[in-house]
Amino acid sequence: MLAHNEQQAMAAATATATETASTTASVATTGLSTSNSNASQVTKTAAHLHVDPVAQLKSGLQSSASSIHTIASNHTHGSHHSITHSHHSHHSHQGHHNSHYPQQSHPGIHHKAYHPDPELLYHDTGIDYNHVLMNRNASVAKLYEDALRYEEGTIISSAGALVTSSGKKTGRSPKDKRIVDETTTSEDIWWGPVNTKLSEHAFLINHERAVDYLNTRERLYVFDGYAGWDTKYRIKIRVVCARAYHCLFMRNMLIRPTEEELEDYGEPDFTILNAGAFPANRYTTGMTSTTSVAINFKRHEMVILGTEYAGEMKKGVFTIMHYLMPKAGVLSLHSSANQGEDLGDVTLFFGLSGTGKTTLSADPRRHLIGDDEHCWSDTGVFNIEGGCYAKCIDLSEEKEPEIFGAIRFGSVLENVVLDEDTRQVDYKDNSLTENTRCAYPIEYIPNALIPCMAGHPKNIIMLTCDAFGVLPPVSRLTPAQAMYHFISGFTAKMAGTEDGVTEPEATFSACFGQPFLVLHPTQYATMLAQKIQEHKVDVWLINTGWTGGAYGKTGKRISLKYSRAIIDAIHSGELKKAEYQTYPVFGLEIPRAIEGIPEDVLNPALAWKGGAEEGEFSQTVRRLAELFNENFAKYQDQASADVIAAGPKI
Numbered sequence: 001m002l003a004h005n006e007q008q009a010m011a012a013a014t015a016t017a018t019e020t021a022s023t024t025a026s027v028a029t030t031g032l033s034t035s036n037s038n039a040s041q042v043t044k045t046a047a048h049l050h051v052d053p054v055a056q057l058k059s060g061l062q063s064s065a066s067s068i069h070t071i072a073s074n075h076t077h078g079s080h081h082s083i084t085h086s087h088h089s090h091h092s093h094q095g096h097h098n099s100h101y102p103q104q105s106h107p108g109i110h111h112k113a114y115h116p117d118p119e120l121l122y123h124d125t126g127i128d129y130n131h132v133l134m135n136r137n138a139s140v141a142k143l144y145e146d147a148l149r150y151e152e153g154t155i156i157s158s159a160g161a162l163v164t165s166s167g168k169k170t171g172r173s174p175k176d177k178r179i180v181d182e183t184t185t186s187e188d189i190w191w192g193p194v195n196t197k198l199s200e201h202a203f204l205i206n207h208e209r210a211v212d213y214l215n216t217r218e219r220l221y222v223f224d225g226y227a228g229w230d231t232k233y234r235i236k237i238r239v240v241c242a243r244a245y246h247c248l249f250m251r252n253m254l255i256r257p258t259e260e261e262l263e264d265y266g267e268p269d270f271t272i273l274n275a276g277a278f279p280a281n282r283y284t285t286g287m288t289s290t291t292s293v294a295i296n297f298k299r300h301e302m303v304i305l306g307t308e309y310a311g312e313m314k315k316g317v318f319t320i321m322h323y324l325m326p327k328a329g330v331l332s333l334h335s336s337a338n339q340g341e342d343l344g345d346v347t348l349f350f351g352l353s354g355t356g357k358t359t360l361s362a363d364p365r366r367h368l369i370g371d372d373e374h375c376w377s378d379t380g381v382f383n384i385e386g387g388c389y390a391k392c393i394d395l396s397e398e399k400e401p402e403i404f405g406a407i408r409f410g411s412v413l414e415n416v417v418l419d420e421d422t423r424q425v426d427y428k429d430n431s432l433t434e435n436t437r438c439a440y441p442i443e444y445i446p447n448a449l450i451p452c453m454a455g456h457p458k459n460i461i462m463l464t465c466d467a468f469g470v471l472p473p474v475s476r477l478t479p480a481q482a483m484y485h486f487i488s489g490f491t492a493k494m495a496g497t498e499d500g501v502t503e504p505e506a507t508f509s510a511c512f513g514q515p516f517l518v519l520h521p522t523q524y525a526t527m528l529a530q531k532i533q534e535h536k537v538d539v540w541l542i543n544t545g546w547t548g549g550a551y552g553k554t555g556k557r558i559s560l561k562y563s564r565a566i567i568d569a570i571h572s573g574e575l576k577k578a579e580y581q582t583y584p585v586f587g588l589e590i591p592r593a594i595e596g597i598p599e600d601v602l603n604p605a606l607a608w609k610g611g612a613e614e615g616e617f618s619q620t621v622r623r624l625a626e627l628f629n630e631n632f633a634k635y636q637d638q639a640s641a642d643v644i645a646a647g648p649k650i
Helices: 004-049 053-072 091-100 118-125 140-150 200-215 244-253 259-263 311-327 357-361 401-406 479-488 521-534 560-572 604-608 614-638 641-645
Strands: 083-085 133-136 162-164 177-180 196-198 219-227 235-241 270-275 292-296 301-305 331-339 346-350 367-370 373-376 381-383 387-391 412-414 437-441 459-464 474-477 490-493 505-508 538-543 580-583 588-591
Touching (some): 140 219, 200 292, 200 301, 219 244, 219 311, 235 311, 244 387, 244 412, 270 311, 292 311, 301 311, 311 521, 331 357, 331 521, 357 459, 357 560, 367 381, 401 437, 459 490, 479 521, 479 614, 521 614
Parallel strands (some): 083 133, 162 412, 177 292, 270 301
Antiparallel strands (some): 219 235, 331 373, 373 381, 387 437, 412 437, 474 538, 580 588
């Protein structure tokens, strides 16, 4: 929330800020166009020349940065001392700052003499650094202080976490996401409902609107971090925002640089300008509301307007990686990952919301590599993030002790309800939103693998929650079937979860992460199939949904203990040695027996026998198969014959 006097200050500063922002944005556009054109050419020829597009991209950015710096130094004067590292010893702002917000300087605080060149660090954003008090990579304690002092409704929970509000938006706004349509990337992007086009001109309007807003703030926060634990492929991400909450969130979610890395950080590969408290102009071409989340691959920028939901930044970085990594021959995946005591025992878990991805990958006997975003390179898998973003609705210490224990000082709790006196969080309360969340550093998980990197997967588990009750609890997939189900990304909505949903509805999300894809789904699937075959990975489809009937009728949810037993059998090697039979219509191989699991649980046809819906089983199987085929029809033009043949046969 914005303080009242900050809102008053905005109008007074806009005229000056606009002129400054326009000039600097123009300089940045000129300087970056050449480098990105070169990067595009490198991308197109990389497969033939065996060069690293990511490294070439960074090289081009650094080259253009020096030329921009030469121009920018003539534009910005006297700002060398306007940035301090994680503190407020800023003499030119002291009086102005204290006139609104009295500050207390603790006599025991030692102020670091750290004064990087602001022109070199921040030239590409258009921010007026003579006016703004800048906090770069501030400490957790400093961000707590500012959030509590300046952001309305921010408090500390009894566990020590920072409790914040994201305002009106408590989830992502996929309908307001845009990708800039420009010459260097347009031919590569999978245009459609997921990636909606935005003109370069409209993006520049949004960019300047964000810069104008940020220039009116009395303080800004900059966090420089990394995406990707593998140093060969990691990219440098800079976040510029007006809320301490947003900075702390990204401090948790990105990989935090060491002091030495920060000193040598240089230019970012991508910059996120978060002006989420300020609306987009609805009359700008391409806008559908006052919210806009736009990514420009040519300018290497992301601009956020009209939403303060922090998850937009996290998923924006994921979208960026979904474009850059495949260009470097690295597969980006919406998955969790863990590793057993054996270094070669790595498992990837794919799954949409509600399938059990987080729950089933959290295993006290295995090390957590990451909970949501990973890449698979020629040397193995690595986490993209430096933290976790866990759902908190109905969270309990008994059910998920690792996540519960991670909610402490340094963690960010979003949109939760807590007791006014005790400050204890009521995780069952969904009065603000069902999407209550907590962001925390991955090292808060006791069995996390640091650094978050491992070898090639031994197993891949695709999770689905079938509310129709006809998919087996576990199936072994061929490489072609793996591609088919990866592209399909099936799960189901249950009746009552949304208005108007009165019976199970099939939901298909390509690659188990369609909202974040940039390239066509078949490109990711082809890379996955190649890696599965090269490394002889076993792929499994696990249904954590219903059996014995459909949801809301006679069906029952597959017991979590059975799902865990199946995964244990996969990790022990028992399932690899099991005897299999073919499940009709879908052509899936299902085990005849697993120790500790009844036979009628393993085979849905047996589970439906004797039930009130027994006569509807074949009809329900056929109905679901038709839905699969209808969904896959839109990918057939770019899918191979063996993948198309791997689907259900009616």
